[in-house]
Amino acid sequence: MPSLKEYRNRIASVKSTRKITSAMKMVAASKLRRAQENAQASQPYASAMSAMLSRVAANLVVSPNLPKLLIGTGSEQTHLLIVMTADRGLCGGFNGNLVRFARQQIRDLTAAGKTVKIVTVGRKARDLLRRDHRDKIIHSVTDLGTKGKIAFGEADTVTAYVLSQFDAGSFDVCTLIYNEFKNVLVQKPSAAQLVPFRLPEVGANDNLPKVPYEFEPEEDALLARLLPQNLSVQIYRAMLDSAAGEQAARMTAMDNATRNAGDMIKKLSLSYNRARQAFITKELIEIISGAEAV
Amino acid sequence: MAQTFKFELVSPEEKLISEDVAMVTVPGEEGVFGVLAGHSPLLSSLNMGVVEMRRDEASQPRRIFVSGGFADVGPKHCTVLAQDATDLTLVDVTKLEAEITKLQSDALAAEGFEKTRLEARLAVAQAKRAAL
Numbered sequence: 260m261p262s263l264k265e266y267r268n269r270i271a272s273v274k275s276t277r278k279i280t281s282a283m284k285m286v287a288a289s290k291l292r293r294a295q296e297n298a299q300a301s302q303p304y305a306s307a308m309s310a311m312l313s314r315v316a317a318n319l320v321v322s323p324n325l326p327k328l329l330i331g332t333g334s335e336q337t338h339l340l341i342v343m344t345a346d347r348g349l350c351g352g353f354n355g356n357l358v359r360f361a362r363q364q365i366r367d368l369t370a371a372g373k374t375v376k377i378v379t380v381g382r383k384a385r386d387l388l389r390r391d392h393r394d395k396i397i398h399s400v401t402d403l404g405t406k407g408k409i410a411f412g413e414a415d416t417v418t419a420y421v422l423s424q425f426d427a428g429s430f431d432v433c434t435l436i437y438n439e440f441k442n443v444l445v446q447k448p449s450a451a452q453l454v455p456f457r458l459p460e461v462g463a464n465d466n467l468p469k470v471p472y473e474f475e476p477e478e479d480a481l482l483a484r485l486l487p488q489n490l491s492v493q494i495y496r497a498m499l500d501s502a503a504g505e506q507a508a509r510m511t512a513m514d515n516a517t518r519n520a521g522d523m524i525k526k527l528s529l530s531y532n533r534a535r536q537a538f539i540t541k542e543l544i545e546i547i548s549g550a551e552a553v
Numbered sequence: 554m555a556q557t558f559k560f561e562l563v564s565p566e567e568k569l570i571s572e573d574v575a576m577v578t579v580p581g582e583e584g585v586f587g588v589l590a591g592h593s594p595l596l597s598s599l600n601m602g603v604v605e606m607r608r609d610e611a612s613q614p615r616r617i618f619v620s621g622g623f624a625d626v627g628p629k630h631c632t633v634l635a636q637d638a639t640d641l642t643l644v645d646v647t648k649l650e651a652e653i654t655k656l657q658s659d660a661l662a663a664e665g666f667e668k669t670r671l672e673a674r675l676a677v678a679q680a681k682r683a684a685l
Contacts, residue, residue: 300567307563307632311596311625411565411636416670423666475583475597484598485623488636495565 263538266531270524277520283349284513291443291506297408298440298499308485308492314472315482316458325479328486331455332431337374339421339430340364341453342388343437343497344381345505346401351512353438353446353505354383360448361436365392376430380417380498397424409502414495422487425454437497438504444511446504453493456486556590559630560606562617564638570606570617577631578605578614579624588631595626601680603641604633616641618684620677637677641685649685653678 261269319325342361344354361384368375378398379385385399398420403409424430433454438446474481560577562570577588580602599622605614622635656678660671 297566301565303561303568304563304565304634307625307634308623311623311634314596408566414565415636419670420666471594473593473595475581475595481596481598488623492565 261534263531263534266527266534270527270531273520273523273527277517277524280513280516280520284510284517287350287506287510287513291503291510293408294499294503294506298496298503301496301499305492305496308489312458312482312485312489315474315478315485318472318474318478319482320478322479326483326486328425328454328490329456329458329482332428334431335373337376337430337432338368339376339378339424339433339454341378341380341417341421341433341435341437341494342384343435343501344379344384344387345501346382346403347505348383349512350505350509351515353508353512354381354387356446357436357438357448358384358387360450361388362391364434364436364450365395378417378421381501403498404502409495409498411491411495414498415491417494418487418491421454421490430454435494435497437501438508440500440504440507443507446508451493451497453490456489557608558588558590558592558628561630561632562604562638563632563634565636569638573608574606574631575609576607577633578603579626579631579633580604580619581624588626591628592626592631593628595624597624597626598622599624599633599635601677603684604635604638616684618644618681620680639681641681644681644685646682646685649678649682653682 323330340361342357344357348354365375365377375392375395377388377392377396378400379388379396380400381403382401385396385401388396400413400417403413421433425433431454432452435451435453437449437451439449441447557573557575560570560572560574561568575589579586579588579597580600581597582600583597585602586597599619601620602618604617604619606617607614618639618641619633619635620637622633624634625632653675656671656675660668660675663671
């Protein structure tokens with residue numbers, strides 16, 4: 260049985276852990292709010308972009324001259340996976356789940372005889388995938404949103420790299436693997452295909468007025484401009500989703516940790532009190548039996 | 554009183570402007586065009602340049618520099634999607650010039666992928682300076 264002093268030390272240490280986790284939970288909660296606001300603020304641009312794309316698509320004549328970003332290279336041999344996680348840990352299974360999901364995808368693709376290349380976004384994705392897929396990682400981006408907010412330029416840099424690789428013909432299909440923000444409790448690892456891009460169904464935007472649109476320049480030239488921009492928008496939205504998800508996951512994890520620490524303190528205090536009581540009783544018995552002996 | 558329509562300027566990060574205006578001039582890729590209420594539906598990509606908006610015909614236009622983007626025009630709305638938008642009255646000339654000088658020297662020193670990016674940023678900064 261540990262001594263009273265040992266109990267006291269352990270209780271003190273768990274208490275200070277609880278203080279830290281509850282502070283982290285509070286920080287995550289306020290960051291989560293900001294991240295959600297940012298995600299919301301990016302909504303108008305993304306929906307306007309998707310509306311434009313479907314308008315152009317509705318007027319598009321299918322031809323082999325369409326931009327490759329839309330119709331693909333005609334092959335599916337080389338896959339580029341963009342794996343997006345957080346820079347930091349201590350957020351429950353957020354990074355682990357995503358990397359597990361990514362590994363599964365990599366396994367499936369390699370089993371199907373495809374070549375896989377990886378671009379990692381976020382330090383955790385890089386560090387975790389490096390262990391077993393070091394040879395496949397061709398580019399890494401870390402330290403997103405160090406100024407408190409993820410700038411569109413950061414997504415644009417990733418896009419610029421991806422596009423330069425695409426133009427060089429180094430991959431055929433590009434898939435983005437990120438944590439989709441469902442709600443504060445649920446972040447779901449998901450895969451979204453970016454190249455070739457699947458245009459939003461025209462039916463999905465039924466509220467669009469059915470009027471003949473004029474395009475300047477021609478549809479396919481306009482599409483060639485819209486698509487790269489759309490790629491950035493998709494990546495940017497995934498970054499914002501992932502950032503909000505990270506904070507939500509951290510908040511939940513730290514909430515659990517705080518509660519566990521509380522339980523532990525309760526248990527330890529009980530044992531401490533018991534031990535103290537036993538000690539007092541023992542002392543009393545010693546005094547009494549000493550007095551009787553005299 | 555001229556008819557007004559809804560003008561929106563949206564950047565990927567947030568909605569910057571949303572108000573009723575009488576007239577907007579937009580730097581379309583195939584030429585600058587003006588938009589009044591009742592314009593026929595048009596989708597256009599934009600060049601680097603200045604978007605001018607007027608609340609009514611008599612007022613001074615508010616001039617906003619955009620580094621390219623897209624415009625969605627309809628009879629009752631005009632939505633400009635711009636990646637980088639700056640109100641020209643808020644631009645600090647000395648800062649901008651310092652940025653241009655710095656970008657110029659950086660672009661000379663850089664190579665390959667980085668160089669093209671810096672040159673693109675330089676072109677934006679120079680166009681902004683010219684628009685003032």
